[in-house]
Amino acid sequence: MLRNLMEDIVSDALPSVLRKYPEVCTCTKCIIDIKAIALNNLKPQYTATENGEVYIKALNELDLQFKSDVTKELSHAIEIVSKSPRH
Numbered sequence: 001m002l003r004n005l006m007e008d009i010v011s012d013a014l015p016s017v018l019r020k021y022p023e024v025c026t027c028t029k030c031i032i033d034i035k036a037i038a039l040n041n042l043k044p045q046y047t048a049t050e051n052g053e054v055y056i057k058a059l060n061e062l063d064l065q066f067k068s069d070v071t072k073e074l075s076h077a078i079e080i081v082s083k084s085p086r087h
């Protein structure tokens, strides 16, 4: 099975980024919009195996630049959705 690990990474990182934006709507539709916008701006991390998944996750946890890119894109996406929510 082919999976984009960036989807998991974005889902994991989103709650802590959302804490900085208490005014933003967190209904299912807005959350999906935020994830979609962020994922379109981040490089996908595809994996085909469980081992690959563990490896990429461990690698990414060590990479501060990578984490700050994810946080930056999520903040950007939250700002876009909070300005024009589609719900």
Ligand SMILES: [Zn+2]
Pocket (backbone or CB within 6 Å): 025, 026, 027, 028, 029, 030, 031, 085, 087
């Ligand atoms: Zn909403």
